[in-house]
Amino acid sequence: MSVVKPSFRPKSDFLAALIERGYVHQCSDYEGLDARAAAGELIAYIGFDCTAPSLHVGSLLPIMMLAWLQRTGGKPVPLMGGGTTRVGDPSGKDEARKMLSIETIEANKAGIRKVFSKFLTFGDGRTDAVMPDNAEWLTKLNYIDFLRDVGRHFSVNRMMSMDSVKLRLERDQELSFIEFNYMCLQAYDFVELNRRYGCIAQMGGSDQWGNIVTGIDLGRRMGAPQLFALTSPLLTTSSGQKMGKTHAGAVWLEADMLSPYDYWQFWRNAEDGDVGRFLRLFTFLPMDEIARLEKLDGAEINEAKKTLANEATALVHGREAAAQAAETARKTFEEGVAADTLPTVGVSMAEMEAGVGVLTAFVMAGLVASTGEARRQVKGGGLRVNDDVVTDERAVLRGADARDGAIKLSIGKKRHVLLRAK
RNA sequence: GGGGGAAUGUCCCGAGCGGCAAAGGGGGCGGACUGUAAAUCCGCUGGCUAUGCCUUCGUAGGUUCGAGUCCUACUUCCCCCA
Numbered sequence: 435m436s437v438v439k440p441s442f443r444p445k446s447d448f449l450a451a452l453i454e455r456g457y458v459h460q461c462s463d464y465e466g467l468d469a470r471a472a473a474g475e476l477i478a479y480i481g482f483d484c485t486a487p488s489l490h491v492g493s494l495l496p497i498m499m500l501a502w503l504q505r506t507g508g509k510p511v512p513l514m515g516g517g518t519t520r521v522g523d524p525s526g527k528d529e530a531r532k533m534l535s536i537e538t539i540e541a542n543k544a545g546i547r548k549v550f551s552k553f554l555t556f557g558d559g560r561t562d563a564v565m566p567d568n569a570e571w572l573t574k575l576n577y578i579d580f581l582r583d584v585g586r587h588f589s590v591n592r593m594m595s596m597d598s599v600k601l602r603l604e605r606d607q608e609l610s611f612i613e614f615n616y617m618c619l620q621a622y623d624f625v626e627l628n629r630r631y632g633c634i635a636q637m638g639g640s641d642q643w644g645n646i647v648t649g650i651d652l653g654r655r656m657g658a659p660q661l662f663a664l665t666s667p668l669l670t671t672s673s674g675q676k677m678g679k680t681h682a683g684a685v686w687l688e689a690d691m692l693s694p695y696d697y698w699q700f701w702r703n704a705e706d707g708d709v710g711r712f713l714r715l716f717t718f719l720p721m722d723e724i725a726r727l728e729k730l731d732g733a734e735i736n737e738a739k740k741t742l743a744n745e746a747t748a749l750v751h752g753r754e755a756a757a758q759a760a761e762t763a764r765k766t767f768e769e770g771v772a773a774d775t776l777p778t779v780g781v782s783m784a785e786m787e788a789g790v791g792v793l794t795a796f797v798m799a800g801l802v803a804s805t806g807e808a809r810r811q812v813k814g815g816g817l818r819v820n821d822d823v824v825t826d827e828r829a830v831l832r833g834a835d836a837r838d839g840a841i842k843l844s845i846g847k848k849r850h851v852l853l854r855a856k
Numbered sequence: 857g858g859g860g861g862a863a864u865g866u867c868c869c870g871a872g873c874g875g876c877a878a879a880g881g882g883g884g885c886g887g888a889c890u891g892u893a894a895a896u897c898c899g900c901u902g903g904c905u906a907u908g909c910c911u912u913c914g915u916a917g918g919u920u921c922g923a924g925u926c927c928u929a930c931u932u933c934c935c936c937c938a
Contacts, residue, residue, distance in 0.1 A: 699892080706893050733891040767892055807885085810900055816886040846885075848892055 446471035448506040452664075454721060455714040457499055459640045462650060462663040467635060470662075471508060478503055478635035478664070479511035479627050481568070481620065484519040484542040488688040489549045491700070494716060495666050499637050500563070501553045505718075510563045511633055512550050513623065514543050517572030521616050543567065549687050552750060564631065568623050584622055587655040588648075593617065596644040617645045624649030628658045635662040669715075687750050693777055694751040698759035699848065701743035709738050717745035766850060770821070772842040778852040786855040789830040792819065799843045799851040811845060818844040 442464050444450040448471040452458050461467060470476050480496045482489070489497070500510035519539050547565065550556075554563040593599055599614065624646070627633040636646045646663040653661040685700050686692040692700075704712055710728035713719060719727075719741070727738035740760065747756035758775055765773035779799045781790060790798070793808040796817060802808045809827055811817045817824040819831065820842050833855060835841050840852040 703892060706891095709893090733893095735893075736891055739891095739893080763892080802885090804903065806903060807901085811886060814886045814899055816900090846887090 444468045446476075446506070448476060448503060448508055451502050451506060452499065455502075456711060457495065457502070457666050457715065459665045459667040460643055460663070461665075462647065463660075466660065467662040467664065470634060471506070474507050476503065476508035476635060477511060477631055477633045478508060478637055478662075479513050479624075479631075479633050480637045481513040481515050481518065481623065482546060483515045484539045484546060486546075486684075487542050488545040488686050488691055490684040490686050492669070492684075493549075494687070495669060496638060497550070497553050498715060499664075499666060501718075504554055504561055504563060507561060509561050509631075510554055511627060511631055512554070512563065512565050513627065514546065514565060514567040514569075516540070516543050516567040516569035518568055518616065518619050518623070520569075521612055521619060545688065549750075566627070566630070568619075568626075571626050572619055572623075580622075584652070584656070585618065587652055588618055588621075593648075596648070598641075598644060617648050620645045621649035621652040624661060625653050625656055625658050628653060628661065634659060635664055637664045637666070640665045640668050689751060689755075694747055694755040695759045695762055695775070695777060697750065698743045698747045698756065698763065701746045702739050702763065703848075704739055704742060706735055709735060709742060713738070713742050713745075717742065717749070719745060772820075772837065772840065772850070772852065774838065774840065774852070776842070776850050776852050778840070778854050780854050780856040783855050786831075786833050789832045790853075792817070792824055792829045792831060793827055795819075795831050795841075795853055796843055796845070799853060801843060801845040801849060801851055816845055818842075 442453075444453060444464070446468050449458075449464070449468045467476070478500075480500060482493065482496075497512075500512055503510045516539060519542075520536065550563070550565060555561075556563045556565065593614070596617065598617070624633075624636050636642075636649060638646060643663065643665050646665065650661040650663055653659070684692075685697065687697075701712070701716075710724065713724045713727060714721070717724075727741055730738050743763075744756050744760055747759055751759075762773040762775040765771045766776065781795075781798065793805040793812075796802045796808045796811075797805055801817075802811060808817065812824050812827045815823055819829075820835065820837060821844070831841055831853070836855070840854045842850060843853055844850045
């Protein structure tokens with residue numbers, strides 16, 4: 435029920451690793467869960483909303499918990515929220531999310547599924563992961579039956595006191611009936627997964643605590659075995675920012691949505707104070723190695739950041755992509771050379787011959803949103819072509835400006851795109 | 857059902873006597889300083905074929921030379937009364 439007690443000495447590899455690395459915020463019963471894990475019979479699930487076309491770093495923490503579970507002999511169950519996403523979780527949200535169409539949810543689900551194959555081994559074996567979708571059972575529920583069999587176990591009085599509900603009420607913010615039902619469905623999922631897979635634990639972010647405990651409670655009332663809750667801390671950067679945003683928006687775990695190079699850069703640009711914590715949470719490096727990296731001081735900590743970027747990128751995009759991103763970064767930042775593996779935008783030969791205005795070129799490269807913004811950036815000295823600051827907004831780029839077949843466009847010191855005639 | 861409020865720059869919060877591309881924050885982007893960090897300081901933060909043109913203040917009309925600002929209807933949300 436509380437933050438892990440210093441006196442607690444886990445016997446299972448699973449809890450030992452999770453606690454040591456900082457994944458644990460709260461657990462409903464450390465000893466009980468530890469015993470099950472040590473006995474090698476831990477099957478645990480985490481639910482994933484299908485609200486976006488792919489997952490981003492915000493979901494990485496729970497994914498890593500599942501990966502650790504598998505590595506330490508347990509069976510991970512990533513649950514697709516194909517059913518619950520149709521309802522919408524009010525936890526931690528000020529207002530109701532727009533209702534997503536069923537087609538959107540299904541499309542999102544397909545994108546999200548792909549991510550897991552990189553972290554988990556699926557199959558029929560004892561520790562192989564399985565990925566059910568709660569639409570399989572939720573959409574088949576009959577309202578009256580559900581109310582009689584499940585609904586009677588929920589106390590509205592208690593539900594009203596849950597943070598996700600209470601906060602909305604206190605702030606006089608709308609909470610629709612459909613959202614109010616979300617926790618009932620999630621609780622039911624837990625019980626259903628126990629029936630189907632023998633799943634006994636649910637993990638998730640700390641904002642899920644209430645929903646998870648509700649599930650444990652429902653399990654007890656419905657005669658399921660003892661269930662467990664294990665939550666991870668809410669992740670912020672050491673300067674208190676919400677984690678996982680870049681100039682391009684969310685940090686997606688999908689190469690089509692965020693290039694491996696940009697993903698690598700995201701980790702490379704971590705704040706000093708976050709490096710140790712991130713190494714523990716987002717890589718599988720051994721603890722003594724992390725301890726060594728964490729001790730690096732001043733500019734040396736950049737080495738630790740590179741390791742973080744390499745390891746984190748390798749997990750999502752593979753070793754090769756990580757190495758290439760590292761090399762691109764090395765050339766770009768340490769040698770100041772235009773690496774030909776930088777993100778590239780093609781321009782037609784004809785356009786290149788005719789000449790492209792600088793402002794337009796930066797818009798095409800996606801470095802600025804409009805020519806107006808490009809103009810402002812020129813005024814502020816933020817744009818460079820082949821490393822020369824752009825001073826004339828009416829300058830025109832031609833084929834002759836290319837070095838090794840490409841023109842390097844930069845905004846600021848970190849973002850570069852190659853413009854190539856094709 | 858009756859009465860009273862509110863909706864602002866498509867990231868958010870928020871000022872706005874009838875002359876408004878619209879104060880101020882936060883966030884974001886850029887510059888300086890550094891180590892591709894943090895903190896700090898400075899600039900920018902509607903669009904365009906650009907000394908001008910176009911589109912923005914919940915929606916649709918109206919008054920006016922001129923409307924975010926006044927009037928009418930509608931939508932949504934909040935508060936009080938029944």
